[in-house]
Amino acid sequence: MSINPRDDASRGAPPERGASTNLSTILRRVHRSGPASRAELTRETGLNRSTISGLVGELVERGLVVEVEPRSTKQVGRPSPVVQASPQVLAVALVPEVDAVTIGLVSFDRQVIRRVRFETESIPTVREAVVIARALFQGMRDGLGPEYRIAGIGVAVPGLVRAVDGFVRWAPHLDWRDEPLGALLEEATGYRVFAANDANLGARAENLFGAAAEASNILYMNGGPSGIGGGIIVNGELVGGAEGYAGEFGHNRVAAPTDSEVTDGELEASVSQNRLLSVLGLRSASLDELEVALLASERPEVRAEVHRQLGVLSVGVRNMINILNPEKVVLGGFLGVLFDFETAYFLDLLEANTLAPSWESVTVVRAELGSDLLLVGAAELVFDGVVARAEL
Amino acid sequence: MSINPRDDASRGAPPERGASTNLSTILRRVHRSGPASRAELTRETGLNRSTISGLVGELVERGLVVEVEPRSTKQVGRPSPVVQASPQVLAVALVPEVDAVTIGLVSFDRQVIRRVRFETESIPTVREAVVIARALFQGMRDGLGPEYRIAGIGVAVPGLVRAVDGFVRWAPHLDWRDEPLGALLEEATGYRVFAANDANLGARAENLFGAAAEASNILYMNGGPSGIGGGIIVNGELVGGAEGYAGEFGHNRVAAPTDSEVTDGELEASVSQNRLLSVLGLRSASLDELEVALLASERPEVRAEVHRQLGVLSVGVRNMINILNPEKVVLGGFLGVLFDFETAYFLDLLEANTLAPSWESVTVVRAELGSDLLLVGAAELVFDGVVARAEL
DNA sequence: GGTGATAAGTAGTGAGTCACAACATATCCG
DNA sequence: CGGATATGTTGTGACTCACTACTTATCACC
Structure with a gap:
């Protein structure tokens, strides 16, 4: 172990393609954990005051962060200006679903500043989704002042997406197969497009801003109306x-x-929102409605079904x-509902095994982020690049 | 995408704690992929000739690499000296088992230069293992010239080991529970100790020098006499x-x-070397013997058992x-034997599901590394630090 | 065996990042 | 209002590395 525990930030770092490591470090800090005074940045990074000064100045010049009035801290000493991610750097987030295409504008300081859900009559094809996205995007863009800059487009796809180019291999519920979503969107909008699986982005969002904010090894599982997906975060x-x-x-x-009925099936055949709804006698319900119905029901079959699924x-x-520690x-999603409904039962099962x-x-928790989850996650695909390059 | 695809090596890098990123990059290259001429390093890293010259010089001075006569390449141009990891920088690898304690010396250029297997009459306790290790180590060290330098000790533990301090939480077959192996070894030898799970180290070794050398996302599963372990490599x-x-x-x-018999058991209760041996009518066998016996047997029960386990x-x-892609x-281990014995059967099952x-x-392959697997993996724990710091 | 082409090492200069020290500035507290 | 404290600012120097120009070693051909 090194004698000096602080500081693994670097000294004398690279000119490179304009992307100093420390520039990224600061940017990441203010983007992920919110505004911080220069003094806090100095302490957290272990860098020198003068270095922080220079780096922050550079980031301000590039328009990626803004400095605001010092908070009145009732502390002695010269007040330190607060640095925050610029609210004028934006990412477009796109979420195609079976019955709607949702588009959002997410700012670099993590605010969802606009959101439109465009309901479709039928399941959208890829081309339709792209056309809709383009139209919605244009509408949004026109209402925006010129001081806003768009860093790119992030897409949350309910299916398997190739990371490098946003090519959709298979999105079962949209019935998309081998569709060049990324290329089409780039062509239609002129912006860089990043796409990923929706549950993966959910994991990322919960890690950055939600229930697993401090952890760096996370298992995220999400139960939606049409199945179970998840994401893993390692280091x-x-x-x-x-x-x-x-x-x-x-x-x-x-x-x-505990499940004699379905032993050789897939997880999502057995653990399913539809089966839960049908035991409750509902045809469809939002998560909130599902939760209310669960709490209201006193029928033993309901509890039995919850226990079976759990x-x-x-x-x-x-x-x-066991595998990931x-x-x-x-x-x-509904897994969170089940968990909250019978927390002790579930934890006991886990502990025993x-x-x-x-x-x-490990600690098991319910997800915290609500409907903005996917917008935030998709935007993060874009901001990842911005943070890494300290540009755009 | 950036216009210039080459080179993510850095310019103008950190004074830091004496560990330039590029110093590590070169060190990693010659340690992992073997000797390379300066010219090759220049091409691969994208760094400047003069920079490579300086960096290699620095590494030579620190005694981490040696330069040898240029290979006669029959090429025009000035011959470029070949840089290789120093064979005089050593790691001690320690492998405690139920019936023996094995210690090895592994050089920075990936040679196992010495190995001693010390058989024990009974399962060694932690203290016994430490005493044995110390004695074996001393014997080895005395036979070594003063030009050799030891970077530390790496231990492959058949169980759960806390990464930070080498504290053994549980090693079922050794019957060790909550034993401060790392601390004891450090005290006994005076060297820094790193410990990890044996199967994890197997995964690492196969990744660096074996069947998965080029991949960076790997699932490794190993079947030993006493169970199944594994390791995952991501990025x-x-x-x-x-x-x-x-x-x-x-x-x-x-x-x-396909396995009606054991449905709710654990994987290793069902897929087990012992069950294989018992079908073959053997009491114990080495992997080679097992393989020979399998190939020699023509009894249908044997094939049925192989199919069941696969x-x-x-x-x-x-x-x-599905989860890790x-x-x-x-x-x-014996999983490799099973796989080789009925490759098509196994691959068909996988493909269908x-x-x-x-x-x-994905491609599925059998492990390549033999008995030195764990020694190499354990040594790598030590060399990891050497490469990262470009020191010691 | 000399000569030119080619490839690679070497030396000097300059650019970029950052630590450090000295100084300037803003706030709190008595 | 003045001292204590914390922070921003400026100037200097250390360090890494790119680039240019030059030197050195080999091959191939005559």
């Missing part, structure tokens, strides 16, 4: 795998001793805890 | 998880439709392929 980075298809938990086979889910989760397990050391280092 | 880095306990595949529950294994592997799946895009990006 603070989203696991994409070879091409970006990682995170497909839903199709896994798990053996659940039993199966627990096997999938425990497998992943995460710090946090985050459950989103995971290896003790791994169990000790 | 070129071993996944340790929160504390280093990641990779415990063996205790997972998988549902295998069927269960395939479920575990397909789950991980790896480039390579590497099967070691993994998501097509993920299946397209």
Whole structure:
């Protein structure tokens, strides 16, 4: 161990392509964790005051951060100006779904400043989605002052997307197969496009701004109306795998001793929002409605179904805890509802079946981010690049 | 995408704690991929000739690399001296097992230059293992010239080890529980100690020098006499998880439709070397003997057992392929034997059950490294630090 | 065996990042 | 209002590395 624990920031860093490591470090800090005074940045990075001064100045010049009036801290000493990510640097977030195309504008300081959900009569094709996106985008852009700058477009796709070029391999519920979404969108808008799996982006968003904000090893599982997806974060980075298809938990086979009924099926055949709804006698419901209905119901079949689903889910989760030794397990969508409804039951199942050391280092929580989850996650695809390059 | 694809090496890098990024880059290159001429380094890193000259000179001065006579390349132009990792920088590798303690000396240029296997009468306790290690180490050290320098000690532990301090949480077959192995060894030897799970280190070794040398997203599963372990490599880095306990595949529950017998058991209860041996009528065997016996046997029960085990294994592997989207799946130990024995059968099972895009990006191979696997992997724990700091 | 083409090492200069020290400035507290 | 404290600012120097020009070593051909 080194004697001096602080500071792994670098000295005398690279001219490179205009992207100093420390420039990125500061940018990442103010983007992810919010505004900070120069003095705080100095302490956190271990860099020198004068260096911070220079770096912040550079970032201000590039229009990526703004400095605002010092907070009145009632402290002695000269007040330190507060640095924050510029609210005028924007990312466009696009979320195609079976019944709508949603587009949002997310600012570099993590505000969703605009959002439009455009409902479609039928499931949109890729071309339709691109046309709609372009139209919505144009409408938004026109209402924006020239002081705003758009860094790119991020897309959350409910399916398998190739990371390098945003090529959609398979999005079952949209019935898209091998569609060049990224290329089409770039052509239509002229902006750089980044696309990824929606659940992966959910994991990322929860990591940055939600239930797993402090952790860097995370298992995220999300239950939606049409299946179960997830994302894994290792050492603070989203696991994409070879091409970006990682995170497909839903199709896994798990053996659940508590579930005699469906033993050789896939996880999402057994743990399913529809089955939950049907036990409750509902045809469709929002998550809130589902939660209310669950709490209101006192019928034993309902509880039995919840227990059955949690039993199966627990096997999938425990497998992943043994394999990944995460710090946090985050459950989103209806999985979060199930978890909140029978927390102790679920945790007991997990504790009984995971290896003790791994169990000790993990906490299981419900997801925190609501409807903006995917917009924020998709925007983050764009901002990732901005932070890394300290440009645009 | 940037116009200039080459070169993400840095310019004007940090004075830091004496560890320039580029110094590490060169060191990593010659350590992992073997000797390279200065000219090759120049091309591969994108750095300037003069920079390479300076960096190599610095590394020579620090005693981490040596320059040898240029290879006669039959090429025009001035011959370029060949740079290689110094064979005089050593790591001590330690492998405690149920019936022996093995210690090895591995040089920075990846040669196992010495190895001693010390058989024990009974399962060694932690203290016994430390005493044995110390004695063996002293013996080795005395036979070594003063020109050799030891960078530290790496330990491959068959169990759960806390990454930060080498504290053994649980090593079932050694019957060690909560033992401060790292601290004891450091005290006994005076060298820095790094410890990790044996299967994790196997994954690392196969990644660096074996069957998955070019890949950076890898699933490694190893079948030993006492169970199944594994390691995951994501973006070129071993996944340790929160504390280093990641990779415990063996205790997972998988549902295998082909295995009516053991549906709710753990993977390693169903896929087991012992069960294989017992079908073959053997009590114990080395991997080679096992392989020979398998090939020699023509009894249908044997093939049935192989198919049953591969069927269960395939479920575990397909789950991980869906989740991780790896480039390579590497099967070691008796899993490798099973795989080689019925390759087509296993691959067909996998193909039928993994998501097509993920299946397209993966290749399944048998592990390549033999008995030196763990020594090399353990040494790598030590060399990792040397490469990162470009020191010691 | 000399000569030119080619490839690579070497030396000097300059640019970029950052630490450090000295100084300037803003706030709190008595 | 003045001292204590914390922070911003400026100037200098250290360090890494690119670039240019020059030198050196080999091959190939005559």
